[in-house]
Amino acid sequence: MKLVIGNKNYSSWSLRGWLAAKQSGLAFEEIVVPLFGEDWEKHQQQDNLQPSHGKVPVLWDGEAVVWDSIAILEYLADKVGRDRFWPKDAVARGTARAMVAEMHASYQALRSECPMNIRKRITGGSFSEECKQDIIRILTLWAEARSRxxxxxxxxxxxxxxxxxxxxxxxxxxxxxxVAVPGFAESYMQAVWEHDWMQEWIAAAEDEEWTIQQYDTAQA
Structure with a gap:
């Protein structure tokens, strides 16, 4: 398999696709295409980004071409067994699927005001009311999942x-x-951040030389 992704420092959708590929346990070749760089238009026209219309991530598996992170995760789950990705309990699995779908489709204020930037640390930033509500909603979902x-x-x-x-x-x-979070969320975030695959991604993001100006100046 081949997985086409964008810059590891900035591309949140690529991170999801890459973690899904890791979770599958299947071997894959990683192809990084710098977003919005000088060669971005050229890469969009190349066969390895079709028929995704230049979107990342894109998974190639033989003749199968799968784009969009949730589609990639579901495709891989079909290949290796859904229990590798989803809870075995039907009730928990339903909640997990709803949370993933909500993340995939929602939280536009958080996405636009706080673009992913692994290398950057900002203190004292201000957030719109819409962004604050997105954060509260996410923390509420996390609390329910963790407690139940x-x-x-x-x-x-x-x-x-x-x-x-x-x-x-x-x-x-x-x-x-x-963003200040309650203790349970801080513990969960630490577990995610210290996961071996996240540490691998973070190290690669920190080593990247590419920069995207509009993301580096957000909330500056």
Whole structure:
């Protein structure tokens, strides 16, 4: 398999696709395409980004081409078994799927005001009321998942899975922008941040030389 991703420092959707590929346990080749760089338009026209219309991440598996992070996760779950990604308990699995779907489709204020930037740390930033409500909603979901289903481990549903994959970029955002969180959330964020795969991604992000100016000046 081949996985096409954007800059590790900035691309939250790429992080989700990459973590999903890691979670699958399958071998894959990683292809990094710097977003908005001088060669971005050229890369968009190349076969390895079609028919995704230049979006990342993109997973190639033989003749199968899958883009969009949630589609990649579901495709891989079909290949290796859904229990690798989702809770075995039907009730917990339903909650996990709802949380992943909400993350995939919502929180526009948080996304726009706090773009992912792993290398950056900001203190004293201000947030719109809409962004604050997004954060409160996420923390509420985390609290429910941890209290109801998290007894088997430090992650949202105990073991690391699809919900953690989709909320990992949120963990990064909350750390970057210095958002104060309750103790249970701080413990969960630490577990995600210290996960071996996250540490691998973070180290690669810190080594990247590419910069995207509009993301580096956000909340400055």
């Amino acid at each position: 289903y998290g007894g088997g481990g430090p992650f949202l549903f105990g073991a690391f899975g699809a919900a953690d994959i989709f909320y990992a970029p949120v963990v990064s955002r909350l750390l970057t922008y210095g």
